[in-house]
Amino acid sequence: xxxTAKIRxxxxxxxxxxxxxxxIAEGLTxxxxxxxxxxxxxxxxxxxxxxxAIDVEQLGLIADVLDVDDHEIVRRAYIRLNVERLxxxxxxxxxAVDTLGQxxxxxxxxxxxxxxxxxxxxxAERVQAAQDFGM
Numbered sequence: 001x002x003x004t005a006k007i008r009x010x011x012x013x014x015x016x017x018x019x020x021x022x023x024i025a026e027g028l029t030x031x032x033x034x035x036x037x038x039x040x041x042x043x044x045x046x047x048x049x050x051x052x053a054i055d056v057e058q059l060g061l062i063a064d065v066l067d068v069d070d071h072e073i074v075r076r077a078y079i080r081l082n083v084e085r086l087x088x089x090x091x092x093x094x095x096a097v098d099t100l101g102q103x104x105x106x107x108x109x110x111x112x113x114x115x116x117x118x119x120x121x122x123x124a125e126r127v128q129a130a131q132d133f134g135m
Contacts, residue, residue, distance in 0.1 A: 015074070022068065028065070
């Protein structure tokens with residue numbers, strides 16, 4: 001499958017998922033949808049199953065039954081599509097968090113070491129001053 005067909009397929013599935021989710025949230029059956037929209041039974045089932053692309057007229061009819069603007073269905077499907085495309089690898093996230101945690105510990109250790117060096121320098125300066133004074 002070419003990239004264009006793949007993207008078209010992903011969009012079709014995202015729209016189908018959004019329609020199905022909204023239908024279920026409204027407590028409607030598929031039969032209620034195809035009856036109310038006038039879309040043929042097999043066509044509606046294919047639309048909601050992501051098996052065929054939906055045209056603008058069909059989307060408008062479905063949106064009317066779901067009492068939502070058709071552009072809202074498209075917008076939510078677009079969001080859904082982009083969220084699904086996010087490359088989330090929890091292993092990489094955990095590794096990055098562990099690395100950051102170690103860097104923070106190393107920074108704290110370095111700050112403590114600097115304070116200790118400063119303390120030792122101050123003591124050395126006091127000892128040198130005492131020796132210079134003849135003590």
